Amino acid sequence: MSENENLPAQDGPDHSLVPSPTQSDQEIAPGLPAHVWRPTDVDPKAEKRAERQVAGLFVFSMICAVLFVVVYFSFEIGREIDTFLGFGASNLFLGLTLGGSLLGIGVGIIQWARKLMTDVEIAELRHPAASSEDDRATTLKALSDGLEESGIGRRPLIRNTLLGALAFSGIPLIVALRDLGPRNMSHERLESTFWMSGMYVVRDVLGTRINKADLQIGDLVNAEPEGLVPNSEGHLPAPIGPDGQELRPALPHEELLIQKTKSAIILLRMSPNDIVRNPDRENWDVDGIVCYSKICTHVGCPIALNEQQTHHLLCPCHQSTFDLADSGKVIFGPAGHSLPQMHLAEDDEGFLYAMNDFDEPVGPSYWERG
Amino acid sequence: MLLLGLVMAGAAYAAFAPAQAQQESSIDNEALVAEGRELFLVGCSTCHGLNGQGQLDVNGNQLGPSLQGVGGAAVDFQVGTGRMPMVQPGQQNPPKNVAYDDDEIAALAAFVQSLGPGPDVPREEDYSTDYLDDLSADERDAAINRGQQIFLTNCTACHNFNARGGAMPRGGYAPTIRGVSNKHIYEAMLTGPGQMDVFSDGNIPPEGKREVLAFLETLQEQPQQGGFSLGGLGPVGEGLYVWLIGIGGLVGFSVWIAAHTTRSKKGKAEA
Numbered sequence: 001m002s003e004n005e006n007l008p009a010q011d012g013p014d015h016s017l018v019p020s021p022t023q024s025d026q027e028i029a030p031g032l033p034a035h036v037w038r039p040t041d042v043d044p045k046a047e048k049r050a051e052r053q054v055a056g057l058f059v060f061s062m063i064c065a066v067l068f069v070v071v072y073f074s075f076e077i078g079r080e081i082d083t084f085l086g087f088g089a090s091n092l093f094l095g096l097t098l099g100g101s102l103l104g105i106g107v108g109i110i111q112w113a114r115k116l117m118t119d120v121e122i123a124e125l126r127h128p129a130a131s132s133e134d135d136r137a138t139t140l141k142a143l144s145d146g147l148e149e150s151g152i153g154r155r156p157l158i159r160n161t162l163l164g165a166l167a168f169s170g171i172p173l174i175v176a177l178r179d180l181g182p183r184n185m186s187h188e189r190l191e192s193t194f195w196m197s198g199m200y201v202v203r204d205v206l207g208t209r210i211n212k213a214d215l216q217i218g219d220l221v222n223a224e225p226e227g228l229v230p231n232s233e234g235h236l237p238a239p240i241g242p243d244g245q246e247l248r249p250a251l252p253h254e255e256l257l258i259q260k261t262k263s264a265i266i267l268l269r270m271s272p273n274d275i276v277r278n279p280d281r282e283n284w285d286v287d288g289i290v291c292y293s294k295i296c297t298h299v300g301c302p303i304a305l306n307e308q309q310t311h312h313l314l315c316p317c318h319q320s321t322f323d324l325a326d327s328g329k330v331i332f333g334p335a336g337h338s339l340p341q342m343h344l345a346e347d348d349e350g351f352l353y354a355m356n357d358f359d360e361p362v363g364p365s366y367w368e369r370g
Numbered sequence: 371m372l373l374l375g376l377v378m379a380g381a382a383y384a385a386f387a388p389a390q391a392q393q394e395s396s397i398d399n400e401a402l403v404a405e406g407r408e409l410f411l412v413g414c415s416t417c418h419g420l421n422g423q424g425q426l427d428v429n430g431n432q433l434g435p436s437l438q439g440v441g442g443a444a445v446d447f448q449v450g451t452g453r454m455p456m457v458q459p460g461q462q463n464p465p466k467n468v469a470y471d472d473d474e475i476a477a478l479a480a481f482v483q484s485l486g487p488g489p490d491v492p493r494e495e496d497y498s499t500d501y502l503d504d505l506s507a508d509e510r511d512a513a514i515n516r517g518q519q520i521f522l523t524n525c526t527a528c529h530n531f532n533a534r535g536g537a538m539p540r541g542g543y544a545p546t547i548r549g550v551s552n553k554h555i556y557e558a559m560l561t562g563p564g565q566m567d568v569f570s571d572g573n574i575p576p577e578g579k580r581e582v583l584a585f586l587e588t589l590q591e592q593p594q595q596g597g598f599s600l601g602g603l604g605p606v607g608e609g610l611y612v613w614l615i616g617i618g619g620l621v622g623f624s625v626w627i628a629a630h631t632t633r634s635k636k637g638k639a640e641a
Binding site for chain 2: 036039042043081114119205211214217268303304305308309321
């Protein structure tokens with residue numbers, strides 16, 4: 001113990017800044033503890049046993065792989081499927097055998113590493129992360145030599161055109177981003193649906209027209225415009241108006257699906273006294289039958305989760321709730337617009353048709369709509 | 371002679387009149403209604419009123435709704451599934467043990483049906499799907515497919531795509547349809563119990579309803595192709611299993627991998 005022990009480190013014996021270990025340091029850090037062997041290291045029997053275990057797991061994996069092939073060919077799928085404890089047998093055993101095959105390899109390797117592979121503590125000295133001074137100097141010199149030899153400093157024309165070329169090469173990428181955005185998205189497409197004046201309402205799936213006499217109070221009908229739902233013979237009828245006029249031509253299949261998603265509506269019959277009469281929608285219902293877009297104005301989920309007694313329509317996606325007795329107003333949740341209502345009318349026989357397309361865009365908000 | 375003739379004519383009329391059967395059944399029905407009224411006065415009138423007109427409590431709140439015009443189908447559903455008599459009013463009225471036997475339920479239904487026009491208890495040929503057995507395989511498939519389409523369009527919003535039910539606002543829920551009898555499902559569609567919408571015969575025609583029932587039967591007979599159904603409630607329920615059991619199992623496995631191996635006290639024999 002010298003009297004300088006509280007001072008900063010001084011030069012050690014061979015001019016490094018690291019002080020030589022003192023007696024007290026060695027007492028504090030006595031080094032690694034003595035190695036303790038595993039049973040498999042000291043007992044040949046245990047070693048043999050572990051070896052057999054690992055090999056057994058690998059064999060298990062092989063058996064599972066073979067069984068997978070057997071299962072693949074032996075179980076019936078399709079209409080008359082084989083079952084096992086109520087599960088589809090093919091899927092169940094394909095999964096179990098493939099899983100067992102992979103698990104056997106994994107567990108085997110881990111067992112091998114833990115029981116049999118070398119098990120000695122290794123001390124690894126910590127080295128500085130930076131390269132040596134010589135290496136760094138050499139690299140920097142090579143770089144500056146390269147710059148010098150390329151003459152980029154002396155030839156500004158080449159340098160500037162190169163920079164320009166690099167900048168311009170980004171332009172195709174930026175232009176290609178346009179493909180991620182909506183294409184052909186005219187206002188007309190956003191703001192209008194298949195519905196038009198005089199178009200009959202038909203039941204979704206069944207494709208039959210709806211008479212107001214069909215519906216009782218409390219009835220909820222999921223419906224579509226005529227011309228989008230195949231009839232019982234599987235044909236798409238062209239939509240015919242109440243005066244017998246043909247309204248629209250038939251649609252190609254892809255366009256049909258788009259129109260169907262936009263035009264989905266729900267009809268709900270309630271007591272006419274329950275309806276809150278807003279001045280601009282005085283007679284939009286037919287004897288208490290109201291009609292709304294089925295597409296949530298939040299992010300466009302189809303909604304039909306209605307509470308009969310409260311006339312509250314709930315969207316299952318984010319719990320937006322609309323009051324169908326009061327012009328589809330939002331009474332809860334993140335939706336920003338009322339559910340678009342359709343002006344409903346009846347023909348001489350009481351069949352329901354649309355007076356007009358929706359007077360506002362259906363579905364979620366977008367930039368121009370606000 | 372005249373008297374004899376009159377008696378004979380009367381007897382012959384009585385014996386051969388086509389109205390006889392109807393008359394008998396209407397007498398039967400009257401007896402049934404009377405029996406139902408007795409049961410109703412004891413078991414239901416406290417909340418629904420002596421004439422099923424509904425009852426207000428002292429604060430003017432509706433104790434029980436009017437049953438005039440709800441029809442026998444509503445009674446058969448509500449009482450037949452044990453929902454009525456109700457234990458206490460609340461957001462949800464769960465099914466429980468049935469309090470009345472079949473004859474008593476029929477009597478109650480007949481009484482309520484007599485109060486006003488409404489959907490009556492459906493006959494077995496309305497809700498039976500046995501007619502499918504008479505169809506060819508293709509026609510049967512087509513009917514079940516159509517039933518699925520109707521189900522997906524009208525029912526899944528609340529009752530879930532595999533008919534296991536789901537949550538509704540303010541603590542309510544749409545119950546599972548699995549294991550419910552065809553008759554009760556049919557009646558629920560007809561009457562719209564609780565917050566459920568009505569799917570009257572004008573809304574979905576009877577054959578459409580039967581196709582839905584046929585689809586539901588097929589759905590329940592189907593084996594679980596993907597292993598455990600995990601509640602069948604969709605991604606939220608399944609995610610719970612993945613995070614708790616799947617990821618939990620992996621964490622346990624990694625802990626086992628990193629754990630210390632057994633050590634021996636013996637030293638290694640130097641060769």
